Amino acid sequence: MAVLVTGGAGYIGSHMVLALIDAGQEEIIVLDDLSTGFDWALPPEVKLVVGDVADQALVTELILQHRVDAIAHFAAKIVVPDSVADPLGYYLANTVKTRALIETAARTGVKHVIFSSTAAVYGEPEIVPVPEDLVAAPINPYGRSKLMSEWMIADAAKAHGFSYVILRYFNVAGADPRGRTGQSTPNATHLIKVATQAALGQRSHLEVFGTDYPTPDGSCLRDYIQVSDLAEAHRVALDHLRSGGDSLTLNCGYGRGYSVLEVIEVVKRISGRDFEVRLSPRRPGDPARIVAGADRIRAELGWSPKHDDLDGIVAQALAWEEALGRRNRT
Numbered sequence: 001m002a003v004l005v006t007g008g009a010g011y012i013g014s015h016m017v018l019a020l021i022d023a024g025q026e027e028i029i030v031l032d033d034l035s036t037g038f039d040w041a042l043p044p045e046v047k048l049v050v051g052d053v054a055d056q057a058l059v060t061e062l063i064l065q066h067r068v069d070a071i072a073h074f075a076a077k078i079v080v081p082d083s084v085a086d087p088l089g090y091y092l093a094n095t096v097k098t099r100a101l102i103e104t105a106a107r108t109g110v111k112h113v114i115f116s117s118t119a120a121v122y123g124e125p126e127i128v129p130v131p132e133d134l135v136a137a138p139i140n141p142y143g144r145s146k147l148m149s150e151w152m153i154a155d156a157a158k159a160h161g162f163s164y165v166i167l168r169y170f171n172v173a174g175a176d177p178r179g180r181t182g183q184s185t186p187n188a189t190h191l192i193k194v195a196t197q198a199a200l201g202q203r204s205h206l207e208v209f210g211t212d213y214p215t216p217d218g219s220c221l222r223d224y225i226q227v228s229d230l231a232e233a234h235r236v237a238l239d240h241l242r243s244g245g246d247s248l249t250l251n252c253g254y255g256r257g258y259s260v261l262e263v264i265e266v267v268k269r270i271s272g273r274d275f276e277v278r279l280s281p282r283r284p285g286d287p288a289r290i291v292a293g294a295d296r297i298r299a300e301l302g303w304s305p306k307h308d309d310l311d312g313i314v315a316q317a318l319a320w321e322e323a324l325g326r327r328n329r330t
């Protein structure tokens with residue numbers, strides 16, 4: 001039984017590959033077009049195929065040749081403000097290409113699919129922490145592109161007899177505690193990554209996008225989940241499906257929100273470095289607060305996070321950023 005990991009050379013996918021290896025999964029095939037991923041993010045024993053998830057001939061060949069029983073589909077475009085500027089690009093990358101992949105999976109008899117969805121499907125939820133049953137109402141093209149894919153996967157699973165787990169990630173942060181991989185995208189936009197770069201002097205300053213939100217300090221609230229805990233959620237989801245478990249849609253978060261200003265304070269404290277913070281206008285597409293209702297994944301999969309600690313997440317992000325700086329200098 002082999003697992004096809006699309007987008008496995010990216011940030012979260014490369015942590016999933018490590019989680020699978022650590023759990024003894026023998027055959028792992030990564031399909032990645034390296035648009036934002038890196039071949040060096042993968043251990044040498046993992047087969048990397050450079051290609052597009054929508055290349056149905058290639059994906060069919062990989063599935064049949066390696067007898068793939070499960071696909072973990074990470075490959076996507078992921079930046080909320082970019083999706084506002086380029087909605088058609090996001091619908092192509094995240095919806096149209098997912099359709100092509102799922103069609104290939106259905107035709108070739110793949111049994112299980114794990115899909116990377118997002119808290120962005122909830123939009124501006126009225127209930128926080130947000131439960132999975134809340135009607136999804138995304139407020140940006142990124143969230144809509146992912147919600148459409150969720151619907152396609154659920155419909156196709158019923159029609160074609162595969163099972164799935166849709167994981168709705170909240171804000172993913174941190175790095176492999178053993179330093180094997182981390183978030184490596186140049187010009188990244190994610191708050192914790194940007195703040196650690198500012199702390200290390202790799203950026204001149206950090207902008208806070210919006211201080212007039214209806215939150216305690218006026219900046220946005222997010223639920224930051226450590227990336228290896230998230231990868232472990234995928235691994236237990238795979239075990240669940242392989243042992244005959246039902247299809248599920250689950251939030252991945254800790255159930256606690258931190259504001260942008262709080263995160264910045266933690267980065268300054270943990271790094272011991274001060275940096276310039278500019279208070280700027282709101283960024284398009286940002287919801288004010290989004291925090292996971294986090295009970296269902298524990299109940300359904302027995303998932304038990306090991307890194308639910310913002311200080312630790314920031315320390316990992318700093319360590320990875322320093323390692324990346326050394327790598328880029330050599």
Ligand SMILES: NC(=O)c1ccc[n+]([C@@H]2O[C@H](COP(=O)([O-])OP(=O)(O)OC[C@H]3O[C@@H](n4cnc5c(N)ncnc54)[C@H](O)[C@@H]3O)[C@@H](O)[C@H]2O)c1
Nearest residue numbers: 007009010011012032033034035036037052053075076172
């Ligand atoms: N980072 C977050 O906070 C976050 C939150 C919620 C959901 N997600 C989802 O998690 C998944 C992984 O995100 P990430 O943060 O690791 O991003 P990433 O950009 O590091 O990884 C995406 C990977 O997919 C590859 N890729 C993109 N399009 C492809 C295609 N058509 N064919 C083959 N490979 C392709 C890229 O090269 C990259 O390696 C995405 O689906 C994203 O929407 C991320």
Ligand SMILES: O=c1ccn([C@@H]2O[C@H](COP(=O)(O)OP(=O)(O)O[C@H]3O[C@H](CO)[C@H](O)[C@H](O)[C@H]3O)[C@@H](O)[C@H]2O)c(=O)[nH]1
Nearest residue numbers: 078080118119120170171189190191194207208209220260
């Ligand atoms: O330099 C920065 C970067 C971010 N922010 C703020 O920090 C918060 C978090 O922003 P990120 O860009 O780190 O993450 P998002 O919440 O926009 O989105 C992330 O989490 C979402 C789920 O909540 C989606 O899944 C998406 O893929 C993923 O990028 C937002 O309020 C944003 O405005 C800043 O103030 N300054």
